[in-house]
Amino acid sequence: xxxxxxxxxxxxxxxxxxxxxxxxxxxxxxxxxxxxxxxxxxxxxxxxxxxxxxxxxxxxxxxxxxxxxxxxxxxxxxxxxxxxxxxxxxxxxxxxxxxxxxxxxxxxxxxxxxxxxxxxxxxxxxxxxxxxxxxxxxxxxxxxxxxxxxxxxxxxxxxxxxxxxxxxxxxxxxxxxxxxxxxxxxxxxxxxxxxxxxxxxxxxxxxxxxxxxxxxxxxxxxxxxxxxxxxx
Numbered sequence: 095x096x097x098x099x100x101x102x103x104x105x106x107x108x109x110x111x112x113x114x115x116x117x118x119x120x121x122x123x124x125x126x127x128x129x130x131x132x133x134x135x136x137x138x139x140x141x142x143x144x145x146x147x148x149x150x151x152x153x154x155x156x157x158x159x160x161x162x163x164x165x166x167x168x169x170x171x172x173x174x175x176x177x178x179x180x181x182x183x184x185x186x187x188x189x190x191x192x193x194x195x196x197x198x199x200x201x202x203x204x205x206x207x208x209x210x211x212x213x214x215x216x217x218x219x220x221x222x223x224x225x226x227x228x229x230x231x232x233x234x235x236x237x238x239x240x241x242x243x244x245x246x247x248x249x250x251x252x253x254x255x256x257x258x259x260x261x262x263x264x265x266x267x268x269x270x271x272x273x274x275x276x277x278x279x280x281x282x283x284x285x286x287x288x289x290x291x292x293x294x295x296x297x298x299x300x301x302x303x304x305x306x307x308x309x310x311x312x313x314x315x316x317x318x319x320x321x322x323x324x325x326x
Contacts (some may be wrong), residue, residue, distance in 0.1 A: 109173060110287030112166040113280050117306070119159055120277075124313045131320055136250025141239050143249040147224070167210060174203045198279040205276040212269040219256050224249065231255055257321035266318035274311025278304050 126146065129139040146152050198205065223229040224247065231251040236243055257263055281303025282296060 106173065106287050108165055109169050110284040112162045112169070113284035114288065115162045116159075116166060117277070117281065117284070117310075119162075120273075120310050124310055127314065127317050130250070130253060130317055130325070133325075136248070136254065137237055139250045139253070140235065140237060140246050140248060143224075144239070144244070144246040147247070163213075167206065170203065170206055196279060198275045199283075202276065202279060205272055208272050209269065209276055212265065212272070215265065219262075220249075220252065223252065254321060254325060257318050258326050260322065263318045263322045267315040270311045270313070270315025270318070272311075273314065274307045277307035277310060281306055 126139070126142045129142050130136075132138045224232065229252055232247045232249065233251075234245045235248045236245050238244070239246075257266075282299035285299050286296065
């Protein structure tokens with residue numbers, strides 16, 4: 095088994111599986127973030143954030159998610175280096191556009207590295223404060239959840255204050271576009287790696303992948319922009 099995952103095929107399989115897992119997470123994360131656009135003073139978002147923070151299944155999934163990110167990043171770098179060595183002097187950067195090869199597929203490492211840098215910033219803005227160091231903006235508020243008065247962290251106040259800075263909103267908007275480009279190739283590539291490799295599914299997954307990629311990428315970007323424009 096270990097030899098399989100050390101092989102080129104095994105690395106691609108891990109990339110595909112981790113990619114599918116992370117794409118499911120992005121949908122869940124986008125759904126929660128969409129609550130930021132509900133004009134209720136942040137109640138729905140705070141309720142959702144409280145559920146994510148206290149649900150036992152989420153606590154189990156969190157380390158799995160972290161491992162998934164690490165696998166995707168490490169194996170992505172290894173595969174890029176391996177493919178680069180295999181091509182030798184026959185590079186995409188020959189000055190001519192290779193037929194059937196998109197810009198995103200040629201620059202997955204650059205896009206992935208950019209998204210990783212943004213991820214570090216994102217974790218510093220929210221996850222580290224919510225999990226470890228705290229923040230005065232997270233001062234608990236009491237709200238009604240399922241008929242019960244429940245004390246929850248005011249995650250909405252932290253997010254809303256963060257998106258009051260234009261430079262942060264610009265970074266998030268650019269990162270959203272970068273994520274969309276990365277996913278536009280990564281979506282069908284992940285499914286192809288785990289078995290959907292025929293031409294019929296390739297065409298379908300390309301269309302579905304482009305829709306998914308831009309809905310998710312622009313979704314994250316627009317949430318930050320709308321927070322800045324309409325919720326301050």
